[in-house]
Amino acid sequence: MPNIAVFIEQRDGAIKKVAWQMISQARRLADAAGGEVWAVLLGGDANAAAGPAGAHGAHKLFHAGDQLAAYDSERYGVALATFCRAQKPDLVLVGATALGRDLAPKTAAKLGCACVSDAIALTFEGGAWEVRRPVYAGKCFVDVVPKTAPAIVGIRPNAFVAQEGTGAPAPVVAFDAGQAQVTPKAVVREIVTATAGRVELTEADIVVSGGRGIKGPEHYALIEDLAAALGAAAGASRAVVDAGWVDYSHQVGQTGKTVGPNLYIACGISGAIQHLAGMSSSKCIVAINKDAAAPIFKVADFGIVGDLFEVVPALTEAVRKIRG
Numbered sequence: 001m002p003n004i005a006v007f008i009e010q011r012d013g014a015i016k017k018v019a020w021q022m023i024s025q026a027r028r029l030a031d032a033a034g035g036e037v038w039a040v041l042l043g044g045d046a047n048a049a050a051g052p053a054g055a056h057g058a059h060k061l062f063h064a065g066d067q068l069a070a071y072d073s074e075r076y077g078v079a080l081a082t083f084c085r086a087q088k089p090d091l092v093l094v095g096a097t098a099l100g101r102d103l104a105p106k107t108a109a110k111l112g113c114a115c116v117s118d119a120i121a122l123t124f125e126g127g128a129w130e131v132r133r134p135v136y137a138g139k140c141f142v143d144v145v146p147k148t149a150p151a152i153v154g155i156r157p158n159a160f161v162a163q164e165g166t167g168a169p170a171p172v173v174a175f176d177a178g179q180a181q182v183t184p185k186a187v188v189r190e191i192v193t194a195t196a197g198r199v200e201l202t203e204a205d206i207v208v209s210g211g212r213g214i215k216g217p218e219h220y221a222l223i224e225d226l227a228a229a230l231g232a233a234a235g236a237s238r239a240v241v242d243a244g245w246v247d248y249s250h251q252v253g254q255t256g257k258t259v260g261p262n263l264y265i266a267c268g269i270s271g272a273i274q275h276l277a278g279m280s281s282s283k284c285i286v287a288i289n290k291d292a293a294a295p296i297f298k299v300a301d302f303g304i305v306g307d308l309f310e311v312v313p314a315l316t317e318a319v320r321k322i323r324g
């Protein structure tokens with residue numbers, strides 16, 4: 001039976017959106033393949049997760065909590081591998097977050113199975129899984145058919161759309177995560193987040209991004225001010241990152257992050273295909289560009305043809321007034 005397990009990533013109890021996106025996609029595939037979707041939560045609150053897991057399409061939620069509250073590479077690797085040996089899923093989906101990029105290959109090494117990273121599409125054709133991932137810095141794509149069961153696949157956040165239905169909460173099944181046999185070689189004492197207080201791009205409901213039109217690093221503050229006023233994350237085009245005006249962690253696009261917010265505001269961004277690859281699934285796109293012929297207007301729901309140095313501060317002011 002081609003059952004699909006989906007790793008539910010939690011940090012301090014908060015679940016990453018990519019989990020619901022993967023469950024939704026897994027359910028679409030499992031229905032076609034005749035299998036089930038199993039959410040796997042390590043640490044966190046299983047009863048709180050069971051509702052959204054079921055609503056997004058999980059048939060069951062497997063949970064192990066003992067010693068797994070915070071991420072520990074060795075403990076989580078053993079837990080996920082133990083789960084796989086006992087339940088024998090055909091496919092295991094793990095979000096390609098910083099945590100997932102560590103966990104997926106570690107678990108695959110323990111199981112001696114295939115591991116495909118950074119997937120942007122997943123299909124089930126003629127009884128086999130097919131995974132699409134970018135290679136050579138996004139210049140082309142390869143379609144990979146894993147030959148082991150299970151196969152572990154890292155999924156890019158926002159590659160799939162989360163679809164919340166009215167499904168009942170997923171029944172919670174406790175499992176033995178094999179922690180008694182783990183002797184950690186290192187202990188995590190404290191986690192200090194560099195992005196404390198900053199909204200994470202891939203999780204944000206609103207993203208404000210700046211492109212080469214901002215002219216220099218000193219003007220990125222315009223983007224950050226509007227983002228702060230809206231409670232949004234601040235992004236950038238690759239042109240801005242390559243010029244060294246902001247850090248790579250802000251880059252949106254094919255070789256940056258894929259975002260899927262309710263509102264994406266592109267300021268001084270032309271709309272190159274590689275940028276669109278990372279944001280075109282946003283629910284509402286607003287473009288601010290002084291060139292009425294800029295390609296970004298083809299995908300924008302609302303466009304402002306104007307100078308961003310006038311429009312963006314005026315918008316920030318208006319948002320601040322409305323929000324008091």
Ligand SMILES: Cc1cc2nc3c(=O)[nH]c(=O)nc-3n(C[C@H](O)[C@H](O)[C@H](O)COP(=O)(O)OP(=O)(O)OC[C@H]3O[C@@H](n4cnc5c(N)ncnc54)[C@H](O)[C@@H]3O)c2cc1C
Binds near residue numbers: 212257290309
């Ligand atoms: C393999 C590969 C991968 C890539 N990956 C990515 C990626 O992940 N993300 C990404 O973004 N790009 C990526 N690129 C680069 C991409 O092709 C574009 O070069 C890049 O997106 C352009 O950035 P931009 O729109 O900021 O700059 P430009 O294309 O230079 O556009 C600047 C825009 O600002 C407007 N403007 C100028 N002044 C003002 C003003 N005062 N007010 C309002 N508007 C103004 C201009 O009209 C113009 O439309 C990749 C390219 C390759 C080959």
